[in-house]
Amino acid sequence: MEATVSNTPAHVPWIKDKLTGQKSPLKLKEIWAIRIRLQLGAKTRDLAMFNLAIDSKL
Numbered sequence: 488m489e490a491t492v493s494n495t496p497a498h499v500p501w502i503k504d505k506l507t508g509q510k511s512p513l514k515l516k517e518i519w520a521i522r523i524r525l526q527l528g529a530k531t532r533d534l535a536m537f538n539l540a541i542d543s544k545l
Contacts, residue, residue: 513521518541525534 521537522534525537
């Protein structure tokens with residue numbers, strides 16, 4: 488019996504070059520930019536949910 492040698496490359500993990508773990512918190516400028524965009528888009532529900540998440544430190 489002969490062993491066959493495969494020239495296929497090894498499996499590359501899908502998350503190889505990505506940062507993992509906790510992300511940095513939003514900056515105050517970014518928070519206000521999101522709020523303004525939600526207000527201008529008349530997305531009252533989304534704005535309320537965003538404010539709730541920020542207020543509860545999620």
